[in-house]
Amino acid sequence: MQNSPCSFVRVIATGTFEIIHPGHLRFLEEAKKLGDELIVIVARTKNVKHKPKPVIPEEQRRKVVEAIKFVDRAILGDENDIFKPIIELKPDIIVLGHDQHFDEKWLEEELRKRNVPAKVVRIKVKEPCEFCSSAKIIQAIVESRTKAKIN
Numbered sequence: 216m217q218n219s220p221c222s223f224v225r226v227i228a229t230g231t232f233e234i235i236h237p238g239h240l241r242f243l244e245e246a247k248k249l250g251d252e253l254i255v256i257v258a259r260t261k262n263v264k265h266k267p268k269p270v271i272p273e274e275q276r277r278k279v280v281e282a283i284k285f286v287d288r289a290i291l292g293d294e295n296d297i298f299k300p301i302i303e304l305k306p307d308i309i310v311l312g313h314d315q316h317f318d319e320k321w322l323e324e325e326l327r328k329r330n331v332p333a334k335v336v337r338i339k340v341k342e343p344c345e346f347c348s349s350a351k352i353i354q355a356i357v358e359s360r361t362k363a364k365i366n
């Protein structure tokens with residue numbers, strides 16, 4: 216990041232964003248506050264391995280994220296190398312969500328190896344709401360529909 220008071224700050228956020236909820240909105244709002252432009256890299260379906268694969272197609276997830284008012288642009292990530300879009304976009308800041316499974320130090324080291332001087336910032340704020348999790352929303356719907364069939 217440059218130190219000039221009028222430098223333009225590009226922020227990058229990432230995630231799966233299967234079912235948009237207020238937690239996502241809070242995360243993206245906080246991310247946008249850190250700079251002038253917020254670009255979101257939406258995870259490719261092929262790469263979601265730490266939880267059930269999203270049912271919603273990746274282009275649909277991208278389109279919905281891009282419609283959020285805090286987001287200037289949303290792109291699909293690379294299928295093979297998560298650093299490829301980062302190298303191309305040259306962000307000043309990369310944000311991580313409160314529960315995003317990346318270690319800040321590891322990520323910064325990997326960025327330095329690729330000559331990307333971006334700062335990694337963990338957004339610790341967590342929006343408190345009952346249905347602020349795509350997984351929880353899906354589970355509640357499945358349970359409600361199953362119950363409706365039984366009764």
Ligand SMILES: Cc1cc2nc3c(=O)[nH]c(=O)nc-3n(C[C@H](O)[C@H](O)[C@H](O)COP(=O)(O)O)c2cc1C
Pocket residue numbers: 229230231232256257258259260262263291292293294296297298299300301309312314315316317
């Ligand atoms: C700096 C960074 C770059 C990423 N780039 C990509 C990418 O190019 N392609 C991709 O499929 N996932 C990429 N990801 C991963 C996801 O977008 C997402 O963060 C990860 O799947 C965890 O998702 P969750 O927070 O929604 O559970 C990247 C993650 C980070 C932290």
Ligand SMILES: Nc1ncnc2c1ncn2[C@@H]1O[C@H](COP(=O)(O)OP(=O)(O)OP(=O)(O)O)[C@@H](O)[C@H]1O
Pocket residue numbers: 229230231232233237238239241242266311312313314315340341342343344347348349350351
């Ligand atoms: N309640 C919340 N408050 C603040 N940030 C959140 C909240 N929920 C999710 N986020 C952030 O939004 C980003 C994208 O989240 P992700 O797509 O994994 O959503 P999720 O709904 O939490 O998913 P899942 O429920 O399947 O784990 C992550 O960085 C995550 O930390």
